[in-house]
Amino acid sequence: MRIPLTFALAAACAVLALLVSLAFGATDLPLGQVASLLFRPDDTTASLVIHTLRLPRSLVALLAGAALGVSGLLLQGVTRNPLADPGILGVEAGGGFAILALVVFFPSAPSALFVPAAFAGGLLAAALAYGAARNIGVTPLRLALAGVAVASLIGAGTRTVQVLFEDRAQGALFALSGSLAGRTWAQLQQVAPWMLLGLLLALLLTPRVNLLALGEDVARGLGAQTGRDSAMITGLGVLLAAASVGVVGPIGFVGLVVPHAARRLVGADHRLSVPMCALLGAAFLTLADTAARLIDRPSETPVGILVAAVGAPFFVLLARQIGRSR
Numbered sequence: 001m002r003i004p005l006t007f008a009l010a011a012a013c014a015v016l017a018l019l020v021s022l023a024f025g026a027t028d029l030p031l032g033q034v035a036s037l038l039f040r041p042d043d044t045t046a047s048l049v050i051h052t053l054r055l056p057r058s059l060v061a062l063l064a065g066a067a068l069g070v071s072g073l074l075l076q077g078v079t080r081n082p083l084a085d086p087g088i089l090g091v092e093a094g095g096g097f098a099i100l101a102l103v104v105f106f107p108s109a110p111s112a113l114f115v116p117a118a119f120a121g122g123l124l125a126a127a128l129a130y131g132a133a134r135n136i137g138v139t140p141l142r143l144a145l146a147g148v149a150v151a152s153l154i155g156a157g158t159r160t161v162q163v164l165f166e167d168r169a170q171g172a173l174f175a176l177s178g179s180l181a182g183r184t185w186a187q188l189q190q191v192a193p194w195m196l197l198g199l200l201l202a203l204l205l206t207p208r209v210n211l212l213a214l215g216e217d218v219a220r221g222l223g224a225q226t227g228r229d230s231a232m233i234t235g236l237g238v239l240l241a242a243a244s245v246g247v248v249g250p251i252g253f254v255g256l257v258v259p260h261a262a263r264r265l266v267g268a269d270h271r272l273s274v275p276m277c278a279l280l281g282a283a284f285l286t287l288a289d290t291a292a293r294l295i296d297r298p299s300e301t302p303v304g305i306l307v308a309a310v311g312a313p314f315f316v317l318l319a320r321q322i323g324r325s326r
Contacts, residue, residue: 069281072255086241087252094125178304253311
């Protein structure tokens, strides 16, 4: 009974996070009124605020948090690296740079290309990080350091393009800000299919992730095609992160913290940890975004800064723990 109860509590947390996100902001609304207007909208200002401003933003936060959490879990499983994360491996930086390049150099390109562009940029960044680590011997710490180096290099390129093409780069600021402010129904409709498809595929591929997490030799002995499965699962993890970058920009450490919490709650079996990651990631990012709105009202703190304040110490502690165990 512990596992079903844990899932029920996680789902309740995600629903509560949604209601809290709808209730609090520049103007606070009672939770009871929010719950009523959510299903029975009317012509009041409160209903307009909920359905036009806060609901699309909250749904984006739920989906992006779920996508980032599952992305981190897949990357950790396929690399057997507890430090793997879309931000640490440079995937988010590569995706943001690709969107910036698309907006600057192809200004007439439709916004529907943002997610494919972010996917290509994130995949290239991940390949560069793995290639750099492979030259010196892949270990969790070396792969993380290689990813940070690649992300720093891409970040320098991003700032250079911003300075040289300041006017054109304005259209891609959302892809670099790590913020959920001003997200609309149109943006949600563009990325929701990618995220939902990625989450569904992640659930279907959990048996293969379980095999790869046992190690390449063991997985091959059990009949897995490790090369194909590794490439497919890595690509899926990058796709989920790219879809998130395509709508909220880079928000690091969600994909690092959430998978560890999910495994602590339901164990290492990805058939359980993938859906748990989706629920915890959705609740975590939505609550973080709500807190970011309340810290400096009526102004707003980018949610990426708030998540980094939680995730960075966790990363340092985890890295020290891994270093001591070797």
